[in-house]
Amino acid sequence: MTYATVMVSLALDQPNEARLQVAGEFAERFEAAIVGVAAAQFAPPLYFADGAEAQGLIDQGEACVKRRLAGLEAQFRAATRNRDGHAQWRSAMDFPARFVLAQARCADILVSGGRSPAFSDAFALASPKDLVMQAGRPLLVVPDGVTWLDLRSVLVAWKDTPEARRALAGALPMLRKAGEVTVAEIPEGDEARAAVMARVTDVAAWLARHGITATARVPDGGRNQTAAEQLETLAGDVGAGLIVAGAYGHSRFRELILGGVTQYLVAQTARCVLLSH
Structure with a gap:
């Protein structure tokens, strides 16, 4: 057995540098392809609005989410620019856990950050506890302060x-x-x-x-x-x-x-x- 495909889950409102660094090094160490994945949903405001005003708020919110996902893609592309065609990006306007768990079918191992609030925002974050319990794949949790996978x-x-x-x-x-x-x-x-x-x-x-x-x-x-x-x-x-x-x-x-x-x-x-x- 080896790892042929590594998937790294990126998140809004969280540092992604450590998990990208470790996932990239991991892929090189095992000569594996690397897949970056992220998703988010616009969370509608809790106050009441209807008609054109409501649609305008939704449009603005979704446009903001798309820009932020594009920023995550740019970060992933920059981190994997030396992978010579062995890097792939997947993102969607979706609930993060649902999207990442579905994409896990193409990977041998998932890489995630380690920050997991007691009640995570289902619109913006696929937390490690969501992933490990449901992915059917091993999950490598990378704390924000770790810069390499130390196997000594x-x-x-x-x-x-x-x-x-x-x-x-x-x-x-x-x-x-x-x-x-x-x-x-x-x-x-x-x-x-x-x-x-x-x-x-x-x-x-x-x-x-x-x-x-x-x-x-x-x-x-x-x-x-x-x-x-x-x-x-x-x-x-x-x-x-x-x-x-x-x-x-x-x-x-x-x-x-x-x-x-x-x-x-x-x-x-x-x-x-x-x-x-």
Whole structure:
């Protein structure tokens, strides 16, 4: 398996430089095509208007959205000008999440920014929580302060679930290029350490059969820390530039509510995260 097509999701009212930089470098590293994608809808004003006045407001609003999408395209074109015909742009006047999720069919992996407000604007933003829970593709979350995909040390945050297995399978091409790989699981409750170590040892052995050398690790202590805090400590200990993890959550009306560790991974600003649901 490799990555033949990388898709990067751009957003209005957010910095896009980091995700463009990482997605472009990612495409070069894997000799992949790159697709830029963005969408937005004009949000009608809440006050009452009708007739010609209402139509005028709609026309002005839609023209503004089109100009801003054109600006995102120009930014994408500038960032990928050296891709020699392997870059493609897609945009639409549409709800961002709906449009990006539909376009994900053409990509092996999605790249998104990491900022995800508690209640995101569905007219202007395809948030990472929307994408990871529904795309059916691995999602690489790039915080605004990250300028490259650091694969010198990769931490696999293991949990014995289908989501974690899908994330690990989706990360294989990256793990083959990693300097060091650590597979770690944080015990839950009073779970026996030996049983947890047996699971991560199995995962490390599976990776070895794919030509990837990995170290199995179960953190000590941490009973006064949340799972997210223990994961952050471990990531710092191994110097992880990337965390690979399953994504967990559920839908509540339109908003997708992520689990504690998944929410931490989306919101943290220190490193890239590869998530899969």
